Amino acid sequence: MQNILFAEIMTIWYGLELCWERGFRxxxxxxxxxxxxxxxxxxxxxxxRLANEICCIRKLLANDxxxxxxxxxxxxxxxxxxxxxxxxx
Numbered sequence: 001m002q003n004i005l006f007a008e009i010m011t012i013w014y015g016l017e018l019c020w021e022r023g024f025r026x027x028x029x030x031x032x033x034x035x036x037x038x039x040x041x042x043x044x045x046x047x048x049r050l051a052n053e054i055c056c057i058r059k060l061l062a063n064d065x066x067x068x069x070x071x072x073x074x075x076x077x078x079x080x081x082x083x084x085x086x087x088x089x
Contacts, residue, residue: 007087008033009050012040013057016067025065030072037071 012031019027031037043058044051061067 004085005033005035006050006053007085008036009039009053009057011083011087012036012069013053013060016057016060019067020060020063020065027065027067029067029069030076031069032072032074032076034071037069040069 008031012029016027016029039048039050039054040057040061044054048054061069
């Protein structure tokens with residue numbers, strides 16, 4: 001679970017950074033990891049094992065752009081799920 005969560009968080013971070021750097025200013029980010037979405041939206045304490053990564057994502061989201069971060073069912077996000085699992089190996 002820890003490796004999958006890390007992979008999900010890093011994928012969201014990398015994807016958002018890529019969108020920002022390429023000039024996309026209206027972004028819909030869908031993840032099948034409800035835990036990842038909630039941790040990013042609600043924030044975490046400084047003692048959380050992924051606090052640094054989540055803090056960086058939240059700072060990125062504070063930039064001047066429109067980002068919707070939402071949860072989607074795994075069935076609707078099968079490709080991303082496979083890639084996240086491969087990244088955790």
